[in-house]
Amino acid sequence: MLSFRLLTALSATRSYSLNSQNLRFVEFTIARRNFSNALKEVKSGSSTKKSPNGTFKLTLLGACIGAVAGSTYTLYTRICDKNSHKEHERTPPKVIEYFPADVRITKRFINPNDTSGLDIVLFQYQTCPFCCKVRAYLDYMGISYSVVEVDAVLRQDIRWSDVKKVPMVLIRQQDGKYVQMTDSSAIISLVASSLHDKRMDVGELAQFYPQISYFDDDGKKRQDILNKYFLMYQDRTPKNMTREIEENERKWRTWADNHLVHLISPNCYQTFDEALETFEWFALAGEWDIHFPKWERDLMVYCGATAMWVIAKILKRRHQLTDDVRSHMYDALNKWTADLKKQNTKFMGGKKPGLADLSVFGVLSSMEGCQTFKDCLQNTNIGKWFYDVKELVQQNRGKLHRERIVGVPALAQ
Incomplete structure (x- = not known):
């Protein structure tokens, strides 16, 4: 419902008439007010929305841990082998x-x-x-x-x-x-x-x-x-x-x-x-x-x-x-x-x-x-x-x- 009102307000901003400058101003003002009210409702609605269930939380946590671990491993390998991307590198005998x-x-x-x-x-x-x-x-x-x-x-x-x-x-x-x-x-x-x-x-x-x-x-x-x-x-x-x-x-x-x-x-x-x-x-x-x-x-x-x-x-x-x-x-x-x-x-x-x-x-x-x-x-x-x-x-x-x-x-x- 909130999404519908938000879209309606957005549509109103695009549907103003070209017959009269005053009419355009009034319609634009009303549309802007409707848009503002809809946006406030969206924000207030998000605060009262139910929290994600346990499965979603677990998935999100796993994704975060995976991202951190992958980034850490990539950084570690680059530190250990700064030239891993290079080809035809020559290293003389020690x-x-x-x-x-x-x-x-x-x-x-x-x-x-x-x-x-x-x-x-x-x-x-x-x-x-x-x-x-x-x-x-x-x-x-x-x-x-x-x-x-x-x-x-x-x-x-x-x-x-x-x-x-x-x-x-x-x-x-x-x-x-x-x-x-x-x-x-x-x-x-x-x-x-x-x-x-x-x-x-x-x-x-x-x-x-x-x-x-x-x-x-x-x-x-x-x-x-x-x-x-x-x-x-x-x-x-x-x-x-x-x-x-x-x-x-x-x-x-x-x-x-x-x-x-x-x-x-x-x-x-x-x-x-x-x-x-x-x-x-x-x-x-x-x-x-x-x-x-x-x-x-x-x-x-x-x-x-x-x-x-x-x-x-x-x-x-x-x-x-x-x-x-x-x-x-x-x-x-x-x-x-x-x-x-x-x-x-x-x-x-x-x-x-x-x-x-x-x-x-x-x-x-x-x-x-x-x-x-x-x-x-x-x-x-x-x-x-x-x-x-x-x-x-x-x-x-x-x-x-x-x-x-x-x-x-x-x-x-």
């Missing part, structure tokens, strides 16, 4: 003033024939495929390096780092500071570039491998290392290195990272029993009984097996693998051996293993003690190539020196 004081060196591989001049500390999980890649390269090249075996659950030895993943290396620069690298392929490319041309300090070469941001197809911001499959030859490209060889090497290194490695978890952790068996082998290969207390060793085995059993199922769906996950692994290894046969060389790098060989070997060596690898030896032709590479890697590896054994004082080792 340089650390001093070697972290609380880091516990587990062991060292010392090669008396090492002329690289590099002081490298590798933070790793023994059976991580990406860590195995880095070790395979360092061992094959005969480089001395130190190892920090990180607890995969507690990760105490990388508590000092902003980046909580392995492999990670600290490489000493000429000024005594340490450059930090975290991507396996970038680490290999950096060390290979340094071995090829020692005119530049390793810290300077590391600037060619910055972290870059980009947005994926789903609109999510991602991070990757620029140039990680490229070696910085500068003006000293090896005579036997052609563009075709470089491109082929980069193709297979990328394949190892983006395809082959993603087949390991769905294969090695199909069931909980297989996952537990795999982690028991990890404990043996990583010498967890030697380097960690029993409670910590058991924590890594049982928590790790449970977590990877769950993750394997997620990865299986993500990479669109069928229930017969072994067939995908067989297909990948057959693809590798078929290309080797087509190339008609012992290794993908020719007479000697190249970076592609060492990358694929490193990934496969991470599951060498698992049932998956045994099945691969029986159902593919990967064995001959794999053990040929392994023999050369072991021949060139430095001598093992243990630095930390649980329950044994350092001086007594």
Whole structure:
């Protein structure tokens, strides 16, 4: 009713006559008075209107809380990542003033024939495929390096780092500071570039491998290392290195990272029993009984097996693998051996293993003690190539020196 009177008053203001100026004034005055009275009634009526019911109040309260929470979260994320909207941002490798004081060196591989001049500390999980890649390269090249075996659950030895993943290396620069690298392929490319041309300090070469941001197809911001499959030859490209060889090497290194490695978890952790068996082998290969207390060793085995059993199922769906996950692994290894046969060389790098060989070997060596690898030896032709590479890697590896054994004082080792 109030709305009707308000509309009537508004209509009256528009319906004044044009026959007489006085008539217009009187009609306008009456209309204005009616409009004013209607407005007063609307205001007085709103004060006597019944209060909203409980459901409406609850809805309104929820909307307010949601709005406040959403605004707070947006503000928080913007404060934490002021550059979240930016693309192609470059972040150079981090340089650390001093070697972290609380880091516990587990062991060292010392090669008396090492002329690289590099002081490298590798933070790793023994059976991580990406860590195995880095070790395979360092061992094959005969480089001395130190190892920090990180607890995969507690990760105490990388508590000092902003980046909580392995492999990670600290490489000493000429000024005594340490450059930090975290991507396996970038680490290999950096060390290979340094071995090829020692005119530049390793810290300077590391600037060619910055972290870059980009947005994926789903609109999510991602991070990757620029140039990680490229070696910085500068003006000293090896005579036997052609563009075709470089491109082929980069193709297979990328394949190892983006395809082959993603087949390991769905294969090695199909069931909980297989996952537990795999982690028991990890404990043996990583010498967890030697380097960690029993409670910590058991924590890594049982928590790790449970977590990877769950993750394997997620990865299986993500990479669109069928229930017969072994067939995908067989297909990948057959693809590798078929290309080797087509190339008609012992290794993908020719007479000697190249970076592609060492990358694929490193990934496969991470599951060498698992049932998956045994099945691969029986159902593919990967064995001959794999053990040929392994023999050369072991021949060139430095001598093992243990630095930390649980329950044994350092001086007594």
